[in-house]
Amino acid sequence: MTFFFERTETARDIRIVLKPHSLYIMLGMIVVWLLNDLVLHSAPVAQLLMPVFIVFMVVRFFSLVKVQKEVLVAMKKGQVATQGSKFSFANPFTYIISKSQ
Template sequence: MRFFSQRNETDSEVRIELKTASFYLLVAMIIGWVAISFILQSNEAGSVFLPILIGFMMLRFFALVKVQKEVLIAMRDKRLTTQGSKFSFTNPFIYIIKKKAAPETEA
């Protein structure tokens, strides 16, 4: 899903950008749930908001599973570098995965 990550591929590398907005939306939803449930002490509103929060967390988790599998394989093969910050909109967190060199064939 493009809301959670964006993948750009070239001949030599794969760049996977983790979207900052989805991270901040998750943080805002958690803070909102805590505020509704504990500060305002509204159990009804908190119990309505909690399934929405859990659904978003599950959606984000499953949307990023494929990315994490690819990142773990690249880490194991020592082809991964990172760049940026997951907290910055101007310099987002990017995984840079170098592609494996294709074996040359003799003709």
């Protein structure tokens, strides 16, 4: 899913960019849930928001499983470098996996 990450492959390396959008969406859902719980005390909103939040987390988790497996295999070979920040839109967190020749 290109919403959660972007994978590009060249002759020299593989770049996997983890996009920060999903983290901010999850933080926003938590803030809305807390505001609802502490201020509004609305059960219908909580009954709608929590299942949506849980489904979003599950979809994100399973979307990133393949990426994490690829990164772990490359880590064991010592071929991974990282750069960026997972909260930055301008410089997102990036795995750089060098291909062995």
